[in-house]
Amino acid sequence: MNRFISTMAVLAVTPSALAQIVIDGTAEKAYGAALAVQNVQTNFGNANLGQIDYANGSEIDGLFARVEGGILYIVIAGNVESNFNKLDVFLDTREGGQNRLRGNNPNVSFDGLNRMGDSGTGNGLTFDECFTADFYFTTTCGGAPFATYANIAQLLTEGGGTGDYIGSGGSGTNILNSEPYGVQVGYNNSNAAGVDGGTGAADGSGVRTGVEVALPLSLIGVDPISPQNIKICAFINGTGHDFASNQFMAGLGPNTANLGDPRAINLTAVAGNQYAVVEIVPGQPDCPSTNDCPADIDGDGVVGGTDLTGLLAAWGTNAADLDGDGTTAGTDLTVLLASWGTCQ
Numbered sequence: 001m002n003r004f005i006s007t008m009a010v011l012a013v014t015p016s017a018l019a020q021i022v023i024d025g026t027a028e029k030a031y032g033a034a035l036a037v038q039n040v041q042t043n044f045g046n047a048n049l050g051q052i053d054y055a056n057g058s059e060i061d062g063l064f065a066r067v068e069g070g071i072l073y074i075v076i077a078g079n080v081e082s083n084f085n086k087l088d089v090f091l092d093t094r095e096g097g098q099n100r101l102r103g104n105n106p107n108v109s110f111d112g113l114n115r116m117g118d119s120g121t122g123n124g125l126t127f128d129e130c131f132t133a134d135f136y137f138t139t140t141c142g143g144a145p146f147a148t149y150a151n152i153a154q155l156l157t158e159g160g161g162t163g164d165y166i167g168s169g170g171s172g173t174n175i176l177n178s179e180p181y182g183v184q185v186g187y188n189n190s191n192a193a194g195v196d197g198g199t200g201a202a203d204g205s206g207v208r209t210g211v212e213v214a215l216p217l218s219l220i221g222v223d224p225i226s227p228q229n230i231k232i233c234a235f236i237n238g239t240g241h242d243f244a245s246n247q248f249m250a251g252l253g254p255n256t257a258n259l260g261d262p263r264a265i266n267l268t269a270v271a272g273n274q275y276a277v278v279e280i281v282p283g284q285p286d287c288p289s290t291n292d293c294p295a296d297i298d299g300d301g302v303v304g305g306t307d308l309t310g311l312l313a314a315w316g317t318n319a320a321d322l323d324g325d326g327t328t329a330g331t332d333l334t335v336l337l338a339s340w341g342t343c344q
């Protein structure tokens, strides 16, 4: 109950703060500190033009995000090279979704989403253990005059779903504004700092310009009654969504070159979590517990003598607190005895 109330407070509109975010490709102060910072040089070229529109390299230096007034605001700081490199963003916003990208997702960005998914052989981009993608956003830029483009898609547990091309825009305050979906996209490609070119250790901190996106929570699948923290995995990809860079958020770590074919990527094999967490429910664990047999203290699938020993050893502490009252006592012993036997 308390979780529900505190969650609604977080999601409530705060008019005084609303005015502080403008979709323009820059993370204003209202975003606060970066949720993740790049830790490896870019293998997709170091942008150094310093122009608000055209960039001659791609990098992700950091990720900022904020939820306000029913909107998720994200700034992916860095550059998107104006040669139609892709910025691919996956959101885990609720139960279900895809830990490994399927091959039957909506046809968006010239079927580029499915280019990353299962080709029929059981491959497909695999996210970290507790990341199940529910929503996809992608943007790209280039051409003359300079233009930006974006697509969105649902990622349902069994595939299918809907997706759409949502329009084009420019740089600065000349934003992409998709009124039907309430999505806005702003670019400021002027960063010439952040990480350099290469594959070595780097620090992307300090960059606050890049791609800024506004996504309604209702669009991306956040449950208004029982929301969960939003996880964001973003990376730079090749023109056809067919060659992943080494610019992921959160970072892949030093001494990592471009990952190449997205279908072959398995992020569980890369140390750390390649996602950032937007806290909606303070204290919520990244990986919700799947243990529905709490009295199985030693995790062997059976509630038995070893669990009883464990509970008695934890007596008076919170180490085997099964009923959630903060201590291990007789009521916990009652719970354990009531679930004696094989976990169901």
Ligand SMILES: [Ca+2]
Pocket: 021, 022, 023, 024, 025, 026, 027, 028, 212
């Ligand atoms: Ca902004």
Ligand SMILES: [Ca+2]
Pocket: 092, 093, 094, 095, 096, 097, 098, 131, 132, 133, 134
């Ligand atoms: Ca999910």
Ligand SMILES: [Ca+2]
Pocket: 046, 047, 059, 191, 192, 193, 194, 195, 196
């Ligand atoms: Ca740079």
Ligand SMILES: [Ca+2]
Pocket: 128, 267, 268, 269, 270, 271, 272, 273, 274
């Ligand atoms: Ca990982």
